Amino acid sequence: MEATFMAALTGLTSIGGYYVGVKLLHLPTVGLGAAIGKMLESVGMVLIFLAVNLVLALMIVLLARGVTGAFVSAYVTDDSVWLGLSAIQGLAFQWWRGIAATSTAGE
């Protein structure tokens, strides 16, 4: 029930967003596919940063255990904050690339 409600509501707001884009902002409908592609690239970049962060964190934990002999919990990698931090990194990186590409094209 909860899942159906959430899916239905986000479906409705997506239709609302499409309507606002086409009727009020006069956005070309052909650009929607490319925009979804860009969204997927951004999500992908966030996941790449997440994977790199988690692998590095685990390596540092194991290295710290091996070198110091002290116990460091591997559960440090089991935290939602990694996803938030990786989102900030991934989105900033993608925007940086996008702005650089626009600047280069304009020269």
Next chain:
Amino acid sequence: MGSRVDRVARLIGLIGVVGFLVTAFTPLAHRLNLATAVPAELVPSDAIVVLGAWVSPSGTLSSESLRRTNHGIALYRRGLAPTLVLLGGSASGGPSEADARAEQARLHGVPAQAILTETRVRTTREEAARVKELLQSKGARTILLVTNAGHLARARPLFERAGFHVYPAPSDSFVEASSPESRLELMRVLVREFFGWLFYRVAGYI
């Protein structure tokens, strides 16, 4: 170079978005949990061993810790073993998980002399080693091992290596999660346990 990075990122993004939607809005995580779960074998044993989960610095048991504790207490009250072993260290110097669990067990009628606690354990591997020390003197050979189903795949071989005959007693309710958030949480637990199992395999612990 740029377009190749974009293509790879787009593919990973597509997998991520589809994975997120399928996990949140279908029973995939529940099915995976059922498919990978070790079936319960609730038979009379020498001891019930409840593995640690997490306790807050103030001594409040996490929901997973409480679920395992309650299951261990229920097994004891069914008369399946004369000894209840409760494990778990402390967070930031606060009360230990094992002591908080022992208090719960006493409140539910388990006699103090039937409870054994171990507070100096931090990993499943350490738990197996300490339980071996604790139970060896009592001549215990068979144990009912209480933890979540995903964790049992890693914990069971460790305790078998420690010399016990292990009967799995998963603490999961195996009731299908109804909210997208709980489905995502279950998938997170399954992924975490998979990597934990993989690490123990690669390291040669199991």
